[in-house]
Amino acid sequence: RLMTYYECAMMEVETKFRVLDAEFGLQHDRxxxxxxxxxxxxxxxxxxKLVRKGFPMSVDSIEENIYDVAGVRVVCTFPEDMFSLAESLLSQDDVQLIERRDYVASPKPSGYRSLHLIIEVPIFLEHEKRSVKVEVQLRTISMNFWASLEHQLRYKKELPEEETAAVAAELADLAETAADLDRRMQALRNYLDDGEE
Incomplete structure (x- = not known):
């Protein structure tokens, strides 16, 4: 039953993003x-995860302590889109922000970049309304591309320590290259938008 609640909350959040995307498309023609x-x-x-974090093994413990049971990943075209979508979502009166982690402003040591939000949304059941937590990850195409490949490479095989360090350094460098691509694409889009005004 609990997993069904989380599934419903994910559908709720997905719908919110689809509506925002459609409205944005009408206003900005993209x-x-x-x-x-x-x-x-x-x-x-x-x-x-419960064992690793030392929490009791129960349904209540999952609800109280694990914030990423349900996850929604939104891949955006440009960095500014991520932040404007996050702002629009959080301004909705039935969305409550629990936690915000900006790995774009402060990337992880690996080079990982993304905007993470833990939110709580209501789901309406037959006889009750429940608030359910959902983790939202907002990324650009290049952030998502990097994260997907990094995940594959990191779990690929057991490497000797010196090779692991070299791979980690290369991945961090590639993350910076991906971030530079985002910055340049954003700048180009802003330039073209300004030219249309």
């Missing part, structure tokens, strides 16, 4: 969202 994906953590993964 859509800011490239793709939306959602995922539900498996019960096995949840159990491991």
């Amino acid at each position: 859509n800011p969202i490239e793709s939306i994906k959602s995922r539900l953590k498996s019960t096995d993964s949840l159990a491991k």
